[in-house]
Amino acid sequence: MQIALAQINPTIGDLEGNREKILDYARRADDRGADLVVFPELCVTGYPPEDLLENPFFKRAVQRTVDHLARALPADLGVIIGAPVPNGDRFGKPLHNAALLLENGAVQDRVYKTLLPTYDIFDEDRHFEPAEERRLLEWRGLRIGLHVCEDMWNVHQPEGVDQSERYERDPVAELAALDPDLFVNISASPFSIGKHEVRDKLVEHICRRHERPFLLCNQVGANTEIIHDGDSRVHAADGTQVACAASFEEDLLFWDTESSPEACTTGRDAIADLHDALVLGVRDYYEKTGIFDKALVGLSGGIDSAVTCALAVEALGPERVVGVTMPSEISSEGSVTDSQALADNLGIEFKEIPIKPAVDAFDDMLADEFAGTEPGVAEENVQSRARGVTLMALSNKFGHLLLSTGNKSEVAIGYVTLYGDTNGGVAVLSDVLKTRVYELARHINVRAGANVIPQNTIEKPPSAELRAGQKDTDTLPPYETLDAILERYVEQKKELGTIVGETGLDEDLVRGVLRQVDQNEYKRRQAPPGLRVTEKAFGIGRRIPIVMEWDREAMEALAAEEPVSNL
Template sequence: MADRFRITLGQLNPTVGDLAGNAALAARTWAEGKAANADLVALPEMFITGYNAQDLVMKRAFQLDVMTHIDQLAKDCADGPALAIGAPWAEGTELFNAYLILKNGRIANRTLKHNLPNETVFDEVRIFDSGPLGGPYAVGNTRVGSPICEDAWHPEVSETLAETGAEFLLVPNGSPYYRGKLDTRMNMMVARVVETGLPLIYLNMVGGQDDQVFDGASFALNPGGRLAMQMPAFDEKVHHVDLERGPEGWRVVQQPFASLPDAWEQDYRVMVQGLRDYMAKTGFRQVLLGLSGGIDSAIVATIAVDALGAENVRCVMLPSEYTSQSSLDDAEAVAKALGCRYDYVPIREGRQAITNTLAPLFEGRDADLTEENIQSRLRGLLLMAMSNKFGEMLLTTGNKSEVAVGYATIYGDMAGGYNPIKDLYKTRVFETCRWRNENHRDWMMGPAGAVIPDNIITKPPSAELREDQKDSDSLPDYPELDAILDILVDQDGSVADCVAAGFERDVAKKVEHLIYISEYKRFQSAPGPRLTKGAFWLDRRYPIVNRWRDPS
């Protein structure tokens, strides 16, 4: 038997639905593995379709197209190493999340996912059938076990593979990011290694898909849970891993470790990567946004420039009579620091025309929130007109605190195609701005240095829709609001939990009420990258019509 086994790992970025493109990427990776004398070339879970393809994989025409591409890929990769690739696989009336082993021009083995995740962003129970507990597959004289993603989060699949002769574990994943996920994954995989006594190679994909960003960070563990290999987070990379067989079995050959980013960098990279891939995979090249002089639009502009380059970002100031000189100066300073285009489009005349048009209907009624929202909706109209005219996707700029309590105008500042900070609370917006001013990485396309003026970070937040308006006129101060939202949204806690944490019951009840009555706005809001397990969209699914309130 061979004393050395080489696996070429493809930590890559597939595109959902691009079967031909994903197959071509697989074939190129296989060719690299062949040139490196690999025994096996491995790709992540559901690689041929991209992940998470949701209900698309239930479409029969799509399933047949997948099979056609897999069959051709097997033929194209016949003369060389085995190729392991994730795919949906139909057998009779059943549909499985499968890991296919292609050898000698055909499908030589199929591993079928047993544990189907049915929480947070995953809904696999309604899409796939559960495969049986199975054994390893052979590559040459070596037996490999592949628990597919969720299967490695439960002990029985890995234990069954070990008991039926697997000599090491190769775990293909489509595992999206949330804050703290790197540590959670590592702890889970160490547990599998300790239980089975087998080396384990964890292979994850990278790239953005709608609200999810896959963060890579693939790694290998030797028995005892000792880290033997660490790939970088977020970066596409083809990497060769060797195993050597000794008296005690296979062991992963030790390699230098890639360094992993801290929590602040991880979040920022997710927001940049999420926007970059959303643009690339939907076919857009350029964006625009309303730059108000406030902190939210400033960080969104910075993310956009870091993701796409300054030449592809248009910032638009749309001032009214309530826009302060400070905001005008700050907005222009941000655009200048970032090096992107800056347009000045006053809304005063347009607002007056709308006011005059509505005057006969509104006669005898005092001005109120209606007039404030007209400003926001006029800005949305003008930005969407520019989006249509120039072919630039409009970015929205509402932070998670505002999204949670509905502190935004539907069809106004909520208009747009993508929101890079949708899952970032206001208090973290402040700290993220400070982090970006102090840090620069080679994956950022924007300039280094303090691109967000300190005045934007330190001044009181305001929508500037009326004289002397501040966010705190309508909401608790953001540190208090965000702490309550963390309990009610991210921790799925109760009003009683808020009170126990030291907050006034009346304040917690008000925040809870605002969350529930804003559901219809979130239902119509733009997608944005998921940073937490409490992100709005697939993580948290509530009815729009809901009269229940926490009685505690």
């Protein structure tokens, strides 16, 4: 039997567009002799549909879309799609997250998702009722262990995969007990750095444990912050990967149940994956919103704006990117010349708009109020906010998408100016630590076979250039040190004592960095959505109170004590 995995890029809420994409890929699979074609989780609505699922008209339109699909699909082709369906029970959440088998003009069978994630970016328990039982889907003599995304991320996991026991159930093991011929998982599993290897280990483990082939069809594409990498695959019963879809692009993958397994390997590089994920994130944000004429980037001559601009050019093409340099009275010569060189290398439209008149006007306006005080951060930030106003004016006037350029290291500790360099529609690098930004710059140049990003931009000491001779290290630890702390605290959720023990860094230094992270949540809440590329990004997956007060050292000491009650 020939089975196709249709790795498509749906748009949230675009029921008509998603329907036509499903029909197109189903017809392509049918033309190439497929008996069954499998689509990703919630491909009818796009993932995650969030509170669109509370709109009664939307829910009714989803049902009509599924009915239309069933009637319009090629005759005698089995099609598995993902869609929300009403919960027919009197009690519980209003919907199920379902995998539907369509054939001969109707929904022939269905299974519901059992494990509903509510951690990090996920909030499925808000809308969906879990399945109560596991059962096989029997189709043309094939016994299929069909399940949905999280149902394979269970408690019986191999070494190297998160071992936290979030659920009592193991749907795959329960399906295995029913003696399926193979497993099929439909997913909307998001990308993060290293996710490919994690999936490899997990699926190999499932296959070897249950001695069955495993087919995984995963969504590709970006919707706001969340990026899906695809990475659909087929593993033979011994765990060998025998068919591989492309990553970060749509694909149609075929596998014959009678074929002899031959290993399929994909060479993966973490920085290349990060690069491709960010390009996809920018492209889909721009194209799926459909309201912008071009992308706009403020160019400072620094590494963050250069990498952001280069990624935007790859995502959209040079004809749809505009770079603007906005020197102030204290800007270095390289701020302008490096920006100009980058623009020339990328072939984009380039503008120079000095901000001195605006800064002078603000200085004059505030002179009486600031009289008798020493110049400081307030005066420095006027420059950043003058640039922000300039960029937003261009964005408003010409319909450009302003790309925010701040990296994760700076966003983490508040080394960004509200209503200045935080302005924008999407923050491209807000989940990329500064040390990784440099790796991206070098990767971009190697990939291009030329120094697209000027070497001087990569080599010069980073600086906000808001006062004469300023360097980031005047205020911050070296980025290698800062990122070692931030990666452990934000991404790995480790605390002060553990971080000090692992890094050997000064305890006061680490404590100060953690305090800065905690104190700057209010800035992050007002920042644009950022592209998620790690397991713990700022944004919808990290919910920290803005108003809070707690003693880190006292809390850590209490946590180390033996509990005295059985709470």
